[in-house]
Amino acid sequence: MTGVKKERVSFGKIGEILEIPNLIEIQQRSYQWFLEEGLREVFRDISPIQDFTGNLNLQIVDYAFGEPKYEVDECKERDTNYAVPLRVKVRLINKETGEVKEQEVFMGDFPLMTEKGTFIINGAERVIVSQLVRSPGVYFGKSIDTSGKTIYSAIIIPNRGTWLEMEFDANDVLYVRIDRTRKIPITILLKAMGLENNVQVLERYGNHQAIQNTLERDSTQNQDEALVEIYKRLRPGEPPTVDSARSLFETLFFDPRRYDLAAVGRYKLNKKLKMNLPPKSVPAYVDEDGNEVPAVEAVKTLTREDVEAVVGYLLDLLDGKGETDDIDHLGNRRLKRVGELLQNQFRIGLSRMERVVRERMTIQDLDVITPQALINIRPVVASIKEFFGSSQLSQFMDQTNPLAELTHKRRLSALGPGGLSRERAGFEVRDVHHSHYGRMCPIETPEGPNIGLIGSLTTYARINEYGFIDTPYRRVVKGKVTDEIVYLTADEEDKFIIAQANETFDPETRLFTNKKVSARFKEAILIVPQEDVNFMDVSPKQLVSIATAMIPFLEHDDANRALMGSNMQRQAVPLLTTEAPLVGTGMEYKAAVDSGVVIVTKSSGVVEKVTSEQILIRTDQGKQERYKLHKFKRSNQGTCINQRPIVYCGQWVQAGEVIADGPSTDYGELALGKNVLVAFMPWEGFNYEDAILISEKLVMDDTFTSIHIEEYECEARDTKLGAEEITRDIPNIAEGSLDDLDDNGIIRVGAEVRPGDILVGKVTPKGETELTAEERLLRAIFGEKAREVRDTSLKVPHGESGKVVDVKVFSRENEDELSPGVNKLVRVYVAQKRKISEGDKMAGRHGNKGVIAKILPMEDMPFLPDGTPVEIVLNPLGVPSRMNIGQILETHLGWAASVLGFNVATPVFNGAMEEEIVELLEQAKLPKDGKITLYDGRSGEPFDKPITVGYIYMLKLAHLVDDKIHARSTGPYSLVTQQPLGGKAQFGGQRFGEMEVWALEAYGAAYTLQELLTVKSDDVIGRVKTYEAIVKGENIPEPGVPEGFKVLIKELQSLSLDVKVLAQEAEVELKDDEDDVREMAKELGLEIEQPAFPGQAPSRKEEYDEDDGDGESDDDDEADYEDETYEETDEEELEEEDFDEEVELPEDLNEEEETPEDMEEEELPANDLIRAIRGK
Known part of the structure; x- marks a missing residue:
């Protein structure tokens, strides 16, 4: 390819025979x-x-x-x-x-x-996740009853319609349940389906003992009686007639509108019961000899032959023939x-x-x-x-980075309507199964309650017409490897012996090098003669997903850590400048292109014009093609989407070539992190327990700086008291605060904003308050000067800041579509550059994660003999017990590749060997054990032992300290308990829970404890007095009665218990302190308004997202298209925005109802004056 694509030196021994298919x-x-x-x-x-x-x-x-x-x-x-x-x-x-x-x-x-x-959907990008469900068809199972006898059963599951379950009891009588009702002998069903009488039933099954036993329990003699008996069971209480019984039975199993096996159900029944009914309709046609072939109608309902065959199979199982099904086998689960x-x-x-x-x-x-x-x-x-x-399957797209997008579209979920639920799913369903090989990745799955229920499609898998997952194999004939590719489903694969992709063969004769070959058959790993092998894997990365295939030296990592590595790559934040990994796996290019974040040419041609906004190409056919670039757009997760051209004017480009990079890509390759020089050594305890020590150089050079864009929204709506207005004229605001607002009260693009700054000025009409006679007199004389409005401007929330990068205004006048009651909508986008800082979470690709504990000046970092300071220091104790040795091999290979000046690819299960890494190190004139003497940056002394040094690819994850850090002195309180709200989004307090109380009790810290449980929490009067005492520098007063105690008393009283509070024989009256508190607060200028909504979090589309059902722990949260704004609150509590245009939105919640008195106030000022003088 010309110019653009990066070249990598590959260590793969096995050539790719099959290209990876389009990943979405x-x-x-x-x-x-x-x-x-x-x-x-x-x-x-x-x-x-x-x-x-x-x-x-x-x-x-x-x-x-x-x-x-x-x-x-x-x-x-x-x-x-x-x-x-x-x-x-x-x-x-x-x-x-x-x-x-x-x-x-x-x-x-x-x-x-x-x-x-x-x-x-509603302006937000969403993904529909594929669901793994049990396939329609027939399943045979066995269980052991209390007496130790094996009980066989069968169940016919349609795509929609009535389930049919059959099972033997301990006396070998075969019963059937129709739609989970009470069981009846199977012979009743057989007669209803058309076997005339008991003699015919016995003839059909060769006088089988089990059928004889069953007939003994069956009182019906013919079809009509059987139909009536079934009708009685299904419609108890209704008078049974033969006609109504027949029509009910017909609709139950033979009416295509009520019962549908679907093509896949018919296919599975045919396969299991060795029948030959057509699963799909074929129109009539004329064959080559000119003969007319009649049309074939698909059989989508149940037939009598089906039921008879299922009964026959059950009888065979009883006699020890045939086999039962494994419902966790991917041959029995479809997408x-x-x-x-x-x-x-x-x-x-x-x-x-x-x-x-x-x-x-x-x-x-x-x-x-x-x-x-x-x-x-x-x-x-x-x-x-x-x-x-x-x-549940329509999820808010995870757009943290391109890999997250791609993986989300390839996700497989067993949850959702018609699937499993987290609570009911046992160990077997979640476990890795041998049929997952090449179909569903055994590594990539969330940690937490969804482990094993949510998976990812493997690299080469494809879905066949029936919804089963196929995987490709090369055919092997008599020990000779051919280039013929065959796609097999999981149940077809079980018939064959399959060799590994890395099994060597002679390129001339195409025979396997070894006479005995390592192969697998079902779940067994065997050594078999080469003639016995039927197929061979097409690629060693066939069994893993995209994310897992991007971990170099995966074969040297423990599976648990590889799982974390796969999941954490999806949480890497796109950085300001991107850098492809020195040590990759060769998957980077394909992943970036298929994720759709880079721009790919549609046809070959010459680049005519390149700007940051667009690229023009004159195609070989003489047409002009225009490619528009996205500039600094906000992703669903608030990361930055920005594309930049990588071609120049006059360059010739081929069709399908990358001409512009997107977020987290570098010349068309996925680039989630940065290559940094690492040393594995303890350093003054700062990298204890997986903590990470980094050099100030990474901060100064903006190595791990990322851009985050937050969206704030303000709408002016009609209220009962009049319309809200977006304006610059805001009561009681200093002129200085309005400097950056334009004439309409909207902030200008480019303004720097800090917490509390006004983004959009807005005033809301306020209900007339009860005025004193004097005020009314003044108002009557001077006219309606202050028709009361209150300031409801959109302000920058606590802890947020940045630059305004975009403002969008939608209004009714411009004929924009707005929800009912809204006259104007303003969106402000604020971007911030976040440098890496203490408390940010970082990780490598091998599950080696940690939090930055200290940023050291460059001169204090340990340095190499040539004076180069290392950039990051990791704890060597994080390696042995975790068994992710891949990071050490990556370190060595990265060091050699960096010195020799090229990028390498080491594909999974097919990568660089230890000898090759040693050889490369020697070639780069580096120590062949990868260790070197380091010197202490502070003293210049050498450390006493050689230390492993090299380049490792580190990612900055979306769990950023800026999103989590939070502090509060006073703020909103919960209405009932009067305790502070919880969580950063509500500007809440820190929870001091039961166990924390025990800790203080253990130390006997009584005063501290009393303070925490009263004045710092829900002692309403005490907390205001305490604030006053702190402000005036006085001693802190005695705590009063906490509100929680009053609530408890009220709850007990509501249970008709006459509870009184006594002190020294006198009763203590618990009164409501609301008004006193308001007065005191006013004097102190304290805002202790009760929140109408808990907290005024910025309205953002994603906060309305429902849980995607992946249940990650807070620690390793995937940006989940289910919850995932990185707040510590449960976003699931907020419901998905109604999708309907005619949605009733609540009136402004703080508004007072307009009372009749309010209404009569609105008379002439003269009447007002008279009333004022009389003192009304």
Whole structure:
């Protein structure tokens, strides 16, 4: 490739025979299928809709999509959905008159997938996660009962419809349950399905003893009796007739609208029961010889043959033939991707609509009826909206860095509707299974409650037409390796013996070098003769996911640490300047390109113009192509998205070449961190317990500086007392505070802001307060000078600061779409540069994480013999017990690569050997053990032993101290308990809990404890007096009665217990101190307003996100598209914003209701004057 792509020296021994597929095709292909096939299927299933008399017939003929109203970027800006209108052609036939009416009906706006595999919903980018569920089909199981006998059972699971469960009891009688009801002998079901009588049943199963036992328990003699018996069980209390019983039974299993196995269910049944019913419909066609081949209809319902075959298989199991199924095997679990999840949701909406259509058909006048009048699209629109807005599988995209985006789109979740729940999932479901090999990564999964329930797709995996995960293998014939690639599902793979990808073979004869080859068969690892091998892995990285494949020397790391390494790479913050790793794995380029953050050319040509905003290319066909770059945009997680060109004018570029870097990429390669010079040694205890010591050089050179952009939003809405106004004219604000505001009261771009600064000036009308006679007199004489307003401006929250980089104003006058009641909306974006500082979390790629404990001056750092100071000092004790030796090998190889001046690739399970690293070190004229004498920067003395030194790739993680540090003196209190709120977002206090109290009790620190439990918490009067005493420099007064105690007394009294508080025989009266406190607070100028909402956190789209169900510990939180604003509060408490435009928003919560007295105040000033003089 020309110019742009970085070259890496690879240590891989095994060439790549197969290119890694497009990494987000799992999303794109599925959605494409839905648009082309999935929708058509649903319309076909529902059409035609007939009324109850059969006169009217509504058919859905065809559908088409329009053009999107706004482009992707505009949708993000306007907080709307990126969607296209769906129009459906509908035909209404009146069978009595033969009249046909055809109309095109609008069926709502349908969210469209962007090129990157995401959806824009309410302006926020979201991802639909694929769900791993049990496949429809038949499963045979066995359990041991109390007597120690093996009990066999079977269950037929449809895609939708009634479940059928069969099991033997201890006496070998075979029972069946229909839809979890009480069990009945299986022979009743067989007779109902068409075996005429007991004789036929016995003949069908060759007089099997178990069937004879079952018939003894069965009182029915023929089909009608059997049907009535089943009806009694399913509809107890209703009078059974043969006809009603037959129609219920028919709809239960044989009506395609009520029972659907789906193609995959039929495929699994055929496979297990060795049947041959068609899973898919095939239209009629003419073959090569000119013979007409009739159309084949798919069999999607249950048939009598199915049930008979399942019973036969169960009898075989009883006789010791056949085998039971493992439900954790990936052959029995399939993926529901976006397309299918959407299809199911759409089907729910359409079936609700169908009910409405039927009702309208009976009500409306047949002569004037039109398709448009029959169809109500609201249920359809609502179900789609609900899915995108609040389904557990529709998640707020993790956009911390490109790898996080990519991994999120490839995530597999066993949670969600129709899946497992965290509480019920046992150990077996979560455990790694041999069928995961090459399909689901055994390493990448969250730590915490979701471990094993959320996984990631492996590098080469693809999804087949039935939703099973395939993985590729090379065919091996009689010990000869061919280049033929075969994709196998998990259950097909179980039939074959498969060799490792690193098994060597002769390139000429293509025979394996060794006569005996290491191979695997199911879960066993075997040594087999080469002739027995059927297949061979295509690549050593076949079994791991993208993130895991980016850990060099993965083979030398303990799995637990590799798991942390995979997860932490997704939390790396994009840095100001990027630098690709010296030691990579060769996956960096593919990951960056497929993540969609870099710009790739569509066609070859010559670069005509390059600016920071756009790149123009004149293609070889003479056309001009324009590529627009994103500049300093805010990502979902508040990190910075910025693209910059890497080509120059006049350069020729090839199609598919990277021409602009995005966040965390360096010349088209993923670059999540920086290469830093590390020494493994203790240093004055500052790197005790995984702490990290870094050099001031990293701060001064902005090595680990990142940009973070925060969005603040202010809306002016209509209130009961009048409209709010965005203005510069704010009461009681010094002129100096308004310097950076423009004429409309909105801050200018480029202003530096600190905590408490006004971003948008806003005033809200205040309810008239009860005025004294004097005030009313003055007001009557001088007129309505101060029509009361109060300052509700948007201010910079505590602990935030930065530069204003963008301001967006939306208003009704400009015809922007705003939610009801809102007249104007202002968004202010504030960016801050965050240098690395003490308390920030850093990590390598091997799970070696730590917090920065000290930043040392460069001159105090240990230095090499040539005078180079090291940049970071890690504790050697972090290596042996953690068993992540990969970091040591990376250190050595990085040092050699740095000196020799090239980047290396060491692919996983196929990387550099120890000998090669030693050879490279010698080539670089470095000590071959990778150790060197270091000198103490403070004294210049050498340390007593040689120390391991080298380059390691370190990441700065999203857990930044600036987001976590927090302090408060006074602030909001909870309304009931009067204790300070909790959490930084609420500007809360520190919790002093039960165990902390024990600690102080253990020391007998009574006064400290009393203070903590009263004046620092909920002694309402005491805390104000204490504040006063501190301000005036007096002694702190005695604590009073804490509010918590009063609440307890009230709770006891509410249980009808007459509780009194006595002191020296006199009763203590507990009164409400609210008014006294307000007065005192006013005098002190103290703001102790009770919060209407706990805390006034900035409104940000992501704070409304629901939990994505990954449950990470706070320590290793993944930026989860479920919670994840890096606050310590539970964001899940805030509900997802309603997706509906007509959403009722609460009136301003601090407003006082307008009372009748307020209303009569608004009379003429003269009346006011008279009333004032009389003293009303």
